[in-house]
Amino acid sequence: MDIGKERLHSLKEEAVQGFTAYCGLEPVSLEPGRFVTRVRIRDCHLQQDGFVHAGLIATMADHTAGYASFSLVPPDRRILTVEYKINFLSPASGDYLECRSRVLKSGKTLLVTESDVYAVRGDKEALVAKALLTMAAVPQDKVPEP
Amino acid sequence: MDIGKERLHSLKEEAVQGFTAYCGLEPVSLEPGRFVTRVRIRDCHLQQDGFVHAGLIATMADHTAGYASFSLVPPDRRILTVEYKINFLSPASGDYLECRSRVLKSGKTLLVTESDVYAVRGDKEALVAKALLTMAAVPQDKVPEP
Amino acid sequence: MDIGKERLHSLKEEAVQGFTAYCGLEPVSLEPGRFVTRVRIRDCHLQQDGFVHAGLIATMADHTAGYASFSLVPPDRRILTVEYKINFLSPASGDYLECRSRVLKSGKTLLVTESDVYAVRGDKEALVAKALLTMAAVPQDKVPEP
Amino acid sequence: MDIGKERLHSLKEEAVQGFTAYCGLEPVSLEPGRFVTRVRIRDCHLQQDGFVHAGLIATMADHTAGYASFSLVPPDRRILTVEYKINFLSPASGDYLECRSRVLKSGKTLLVTESDVYAVRGDKEALVAKALLTMAAVPQDKVPEP
Numbered sequence: 001m002d003i004g005k006e007r008l009h010s011l012k013e014e015a016v017q018g019f020t021a022y023c024g025l026e027p028v029s030l031e032p033g034r035f036v037t038r039v040r041i042r043d044c045h046l047q048q049d050g051f052v053h054a055g056l057i058a059t060m061a062d063h064t065a066g067y068a069s070f071s072l073v074p075p076d077r078r079i080l081t082v083e084y085k086i087n088f089l090s091p092a093s094g095d096y097l098e099c100r101s102r103v104l105k106s107g108k109t110l111l112v113t114e115s116d117v118y119a120v121r122g123d124k125e126a127l128v129a130k131a132l133l134t135m136a137a138v139p140q141d142k143v144p145e146p
Numbered sequence: 147m148d149i150g151k152e153r154l155h156s157l158k159e160e161a162v163q164g165f166t167a168y169c170g171l172e173p174v175s176l177e178p179g180r181f182v183t184r185v186r187i188r189d190c191h192l193q194q195d196g197f198v199h200a201g202l203i204a205t206m207a208d209h210t211a212g213y214a215s216f217s218l219v220p221p222d223r224r225i226l227t228v229e230y231k232i233n234f235l236s237p238a239s240g241d242y243l244e245c246r247s248r249v250l251k252s253g254k255t256l257l258v259t260e261s262d263v264y265a266v267r268g269d270k271e272a273l274v275a276k277a278l279l280t281m282a283a284v285p286q287d288k289v290p291e292p
Numbered sequence: 293m294d295i296g297k298e299r300l301h302s303l304k305e306e307a308v309q310g311f312t313a314y315c316g317l318e319p320v321s322l323e324p325g326r327f328v329t330r331v332r333i334r335d336c337h338l339q340q341d342g343f344v345h346a347g348l349i350a351t352m353a354d355h356t357a358g359y360a361s362f363s364l365v366p367p368d369r370r371i372l373t374v375e376y377k378i379n380f381l382s383p384a385s386g387d388y389l390e391c392r393s394r395v396l397k398s399g400k401t402l403l404v405t406e407s408d409v410y411a412v413r414g415d416k417e418a419l420v421a422k423a424l425l426t427m428a429a430v431p432q433d434k435v436p437e438p
Numbered sequence: 439m440d441i442g443k444e445r446l447h448s449l450k451e452e453a454v455q456g457f458t459a460y461c462g463l464e465p466v467s468l469e470p471g472r473f474v475t476r477v478r479i480r481d482c483h484l485q486q487d488g489f490v491h492a493g494l495i496a497t498m499a500d501h502t503a504g505y506a507s508f509s510l511v512p513p514d515r516r517i518l519t520v521e522y523k524i525n526f527l528s529p530a531s532g533d534y535l536e537c538r539s540r541v542l543k544s545g546k547t548l549l550v551t552e553s554d555v556y557a558v559r560g561d562k563e564a565l566v567a568k569a570l571l572t573m574a575a576v577p578q579d580k581v582p583e584p
Contacts, residue, residue, distance in 0.1 A: 018192040019199035044168040050292035055205025056214035085231035086524035093292035105527040146196035146239035231377035236399040251381040311491035311503035314482040338456040342584035345457035347497025377523035426490035438488035
């Protein structure tokens with residue numbers, strides 16, 4: 001599917017709302033099948049040992065892959081996360097986190113994606129997590145009411 | 147290992163700080179190898195379709211399993227999440243989420259755990275996510291500085 | 293969906309063919325949403341340290357969950373494994389392996405399942421692996437030709 | 439750790455025995471942290487719809503990542519699979535499967551790896567599965583007796 005510049009732009013804006021706005025997510029770049037986001041690390045993001053909480057890292061990995069998927073489906077489809085698996089490679093700390101997601105396989109109803117999350121301090125970055133995620137593209141009228 | 151009442155109590159208190167306090171996590175009950183937590187659902191927890199964001203559900207699944215693990219290791223060990231996998235069974239909405247975690251296998255350095263997350267509305271509950279998680283018990287002096 | 297006794301019986305028979313016959317899989321019991329299978333451990337199932345190879349355990353976990361899923365979908369649907377995650381809790385050895393699978397959530401196109409694999413020696417059994425699996429129910433005419 | 443040519447060679451030979459020999463695994467190339475294997479597809483590898491059984495694909499993904507890990511640890515350590523997650527991207531068929539594994543992060547006791555499995559028919563290859571795996575490097579004297 002060919003996605004227009006306008007839809008790409010509006011998807012990129014829409015990506016930050018509710019929980020992801022609360023978590024401080026910022027969109028960096030969105031192109032078909034690929035999305036990059038960042039979160040500037042704050043005290044409210046940390047866990048008991050002073051590292052970034054795995055929950056925030058997972059939220060980025062999931063959400064960024066979700067909008068990478070949105071960019072490949074028709075506008076009348078919504079993306080829901082079916083499941084994912086994430087490995088934490090090192091405890092994360094630094095100035096900000098950057099998540100780079102891409103769609104590996106785009107089917108009509110299922111998309112398989114991967115996300116790499118980096119912790120950046122100054123000009124150094126370290127891969128802190130890697131996720132493999134399955135997304136469902138659900139027709140808007142099949143999404144239930146909350 | 148036999149854990150004293152005092153340590154259980156302090157673990158339960160310690161479980162809510164930083165990111166989990168920011169997310170509104172509340173401890174419900176902690177016993178050796180089992181932990182239950184809740185989050186009252188607020189607007190800041192939602193995603194683009196009005197459901198609870200998968201990131202919050204995953205944060206609960208991970209953190210609750212982490213402290214269930216803490217309750218089985220000596221006090222000089224820290225728990226770090228190695229990896230997990232989570233399936234989302236239904237879009238989540240309601241009054242609050244409840245996460246029930248238990249340790250399936252407790253080794254010296256690795257613990258395998260599972261978490262079930264329920265969405266509760268009034269007196270009805272629905273299983274919305276299930277996770278299978280691997281935790282590492284790391285000697286305190288081996289945990290790096292953030 | 294109400295499945296007849298005949299279809300249950302033929303599914304149970306059909307479950308062992310090709311690779312699973314080669315691996316020595318035996319059906320034990322199949323009821324709607326639940327399937328139990330066994331493999332008698334032979335030398336050709338072992339890995340370099342004399343334990344049962346994780347690949348055989350995963351094959352059982354996957355296949356048994358697949359046919360537990362078959363029992364809940366209409367006869368014109370085929371089950372394909374979307375993905376799974378498996379934790380190995382202890383090195384496996386003994387007389388035989390037994391895998392118990394059940395469907396946790398049965399949607400129209402996706403089924404979420406779990407499998408527990410036990411190693412049995414004499415009258416003792418040990419849980420050696422646990423898996424969380426996603427299956428797709430694909431209309432027969434959408435399954436491609438091999 | 440610097441691994442000698444001799445140990446690389448013996449690891450590559452040792453990789454095929456027991457269940458992997460039974461499955462027809464062939465080593466293609468092993469270098470530190472990377473391993474490639476193949477399986478020529480035979481009838482005994484298929485499932486009910488004529489595709490390669492997911493269990494064989496998972497066995498390759500797991501075993502190939504395991505020996506990629508062996509190449510990075512001291513000779514007195516054994517590799518055991520802690521857990522993995524695998525996504526099946528397309529039903530697999532063709533002449534042979536090729537699995538390419540690499541170590542993403544090599545810690546003292548845990549290694550995080552990934553495996554890509556391709557189905558090859560003539561001069562065309564298709565990515566049919568992707569896995570993210572956690573391996574433990576266990577001192578030989580801590581591995582129990584089967």
